[in-house]
Amino acid sequence: MFRLLVQELKFRRNTVIGWGLGLCFFPLMYIGIYPSVADEMAGFADLEIYQAMGMSLGTFADWVGSIMIVLLPLIAAIYSISNGTGTLAGEEEDGRLEMLVTLPLPRWQIVTAKALALAISSAIIYLIVSVVSLIVFLAIESQIETVMVGKDLFNAVMAGWPFVFAMGMIAMFLAAFCSSRRFASMISTVILVVGYFGSNLAASTKVLEPFEPFFLNTYLDGTGKAVIEGQGIEDTLVLLGVGLVSFILALIFFQIRKLTVGAWPWQRGKVEA
Amino acid sequence: MRENVIETQDLTVYYGKHRGILDVNLTIEKGEVFGFLGPNGAGKTTTQRVLLDVFPPTTGKATVFGLDCQKDGVEIRQHIGYLPGELALYSNMKASDFFKMYEFLRGENGTKDYWQELADRLDLDTSRKISQFSRGNKQKVGVVAAFMSKADLLILDEPTGGLDPLVQQTVLEIVREVKADGRTIFFSSHILSEIKAVCDRVGIIRDGQLVATQRVEDMFAQRMNRMTLIFEGMPPAGIFKMDGVTELERADKSITLEVRENLPGVLSTAAQHNVMDIETHNISLEEIFLTYYSKDNGGSHV
Incomplete structure (x- = not known):
């Protein structure tokens, strides 16, 4: 399995560099620009529209939370959805998975290696963005008023990774379960989008409050307080738990999947009478 | 008594309501080249995929080297070289890197001399990226990958597809060498001439059913x-x-x-x-089929 993991990581090398550098525009632009917009942002502190989007812009910590904890994981999750569905269903559809499953490798090792490669590659992307965020922060630190230190920002950015991991594993499970990559990508995207709007609406609408725990974004705290003090450990454990359960489901459904056929699990072949 | 390398019993695969193969009973002996002949969609690839545990049969049983294809798939595949009919490769790699990766993933060492020799014989430039290759050159990559491990059993799904006639002859020559080495080849094709050129026995599959298996010389004697x-x-x-x-x-x-x-x-x-x-x-494949079907009304010579 180690050999396959190494290979899977090699395959993702360029993607990791591309996404890592691409997502660096977030800290370069949004953190870098903060000193020049800080006064204006203070005026938006209590706007309901931003609150509905899970954002608060009053202080630098709030600003960082809104951008790097609320928005960045949404964008990074696109990588994990694309990679999670592509590595199983995508490779199955283009035929490369057939080459892999006809090697002397058990299927659980194939899924595990691919899941680890996805988790590691997304963590590296996050690491790149966190380091760049830290560098940008150190460059502007003297121009802003904040109680935050560089370590807070680094940790705050990295704290978004469990969400990206969970979305990646959900995407892998759906890729092993659905009949095609198209369905898997579609359902994963719906989970991502509904999770974002659902958690924000549930937080601000009494009638939706009972549904709040079902939205993944609920477990990402984008407030300035969370940026300084860190994400709740329970929330992080929930995200990691969702990722782990999804991974186990991916293992189970890939094990029984009729590869190359492109069928849902209930579409088993039946001999006609 | 010769040892059976492949044995299937009433092997049946349904894709939902659609028939893949039906009650295929097949034995392939050690050291023989078995040609699996049939038109597109007849069930050749389906049979081979079941043997490789790409998917399980709906009913029936398949064994390779006496081991169950579903339970002992990993052990079986250690001894199989496979060339899929719908070949898909990692196009961003050089051919040489692909062979190194293939060796690495199979947990093997020291295949370089042989894959380089095969590539030279097939006139394949291994220093080029796979994405730059024509369909025929990609097929050569698949052929080299299937043969490079010197596996005991080779399962080849239309191995000469997309190759020019000269290279086709080289592939058939390599098949003969593998046979001379005492290894077994399960060779699917819809080209009669290549079946005739290299195979000991032939199985004809039509609409998912094996309608005939016989020695190649007997089949062509009747033609x-x-x-x-x-x-x-x-x-x-x-x-x-x-x-x-x-x-x-x-x-x-x-x-x-x-x-x-x-x-x-x-x-x-x-x-x-x-x-x-x-x-x-x-003589066309269809004519061979028609000969078989007309000989006895059931169309079965098995």
């Missing part, structure tokens, strides 16, 4: 020849009335015959009537 004889002038009627010969068409100065036997008699009669030219027609 029909179709020939058109062109004469200086039209010869008298009835000169080809002989056993095993049917006159199909008589035109201006030509006669088209179907010859099942008595070819020397046909040639000698033609020579006596100043034959100018003889055109022979390659």
